[in-house]
Amino acid sequence: MDTKVISLRMERQCLINKADVNEYLKLYRDTQPGQNVYWNGFGEPPELSFRAAFNDIEFNRTRQLERKLIKGRFGGGTLGWIEPCDLEHFIALYRKPLAKPTEIQLRILELIRREGPLNIQRIKGETGLLVKEITPVLHRLQEAFLIYEDQYDGEWDRGWYKFEEMFPKINPDKYKRHDALKTVLQRFAYRLVWFDAAMAKSFYKIPEKEIRAVLDDLTAEGILTISGSGYMLSTDEKLLSGYEPKPLKFVLALHRNDFLYKAHEHILKDLAKKLTDGLPYDHEPLQYLLIDGEFRGASVGHFRNGPYDLNDIVCDLPDPTSRKDEIVDAVCKANYGKMPQRFMGKEL
Secondary structure (H helix, E strand, C coil): CCHHHHHHHHHHCCCCCCECHHHHHHHHHHCCCECCCCCCCCCCCCCCCCCECCCHHHHHHHHHHCCCCEEEECHHHCEEEECHHHHHHHHHHHCCCCCCCCHHHHHHHHHHHHHCCECHHHHHHHHCCCHHHHHHHHHHHHHCCCEEECCCCCCCCCCEEEHHHHCCCCCCCCCCHHHHHHHHHHHHHHHHCCECHHHHHHHHCCCHHHHHHHHHHHHHCCCEEEECCEEEEHHHHHHHHCCCCCCCCCEEEECCCCHHHHHHHHHHHHHHHHHHCCCCCCCEEEEEEEECCEEEEEEEEECCCCCCEEEEEEECCCCHHHHHHHHHHHHHHHCCCCCCCEECCEEC
16 A cells, blocks of 8 residues: 555554544544444443553543443444434434334333333343343344433443433434435545545445445545545545655554454455464454554454463564564553464464
8 A cells, every 4th residue: 555645544543643632532533433442341431542642441431421422333233432413423324223123122112211211120120021032122222223221331230211311302314324424434534544445334334335325426526536446535635645654663453343453354354364274273363463554464362351362473574573573562562461372373
């Protein structure tokens, strides 16, 4: 990829100069829905790893308490956190209406509307249903934006509200999905500088046909410009003509909920498979290696509750040993100091 694009992308991701609070709020808005650290962030606030000049977990914990971040189920039912001002956009993007509600769905929805807010144990007591029967119903009602799970702290005993009680001023039908996509794809373009339809599909979990229709509109309107097999903001095309790329020399081990990973997930799964083919030990990708602004490998092993099994580090650099110390150090930092067992198949 062009060095100018990579450099500007790293700037826009706040990976060259870390974000202060004002820039962080802009970055968070553009990369929503925010998520916590993959696998080991259960119950924790969302985090934009390596990007903030302050403790953004605690910052976002406060935002949760103040309801400045709200929880929802978005692409593919994935949990995430968005800012309330963008709720109508995300309803348009991800709402799954109850076309054919089941008896249990209607029963629980009516109970919450009549007596809510209710936690799961209260719903169990009122209905006689098992928790394993109740939970998927709540999740489905949540995807329909009919109820809201008020997770304002890290506790597990959370209240479920009727949606309109929590958000009385929200109009769920304010935007069509096409129009909401036009808004978020411009933000996506700004933070990635260059992207293609497959990257947008990977991140937003929306059919590529719909994404391409919006990209065609944005291009026709002059907001986006076609660049090779992808797109960039027309303003960025002009900016890059006189842009001087910054020198990049860093290694970061990014978790699998990171914005950059999610936008490249379709590519990175294939990369990991290629680099780990035939390994005789567990080699599920744990983190992906961002080296000088590009994904070049992964730490692999086995996820556990607690320290992961760090079985190996694999990468596709021409001379991996020349960056070995940096890469191993980055993986150790992402795993609370734990040392990987191997580097490129050789024991450490």
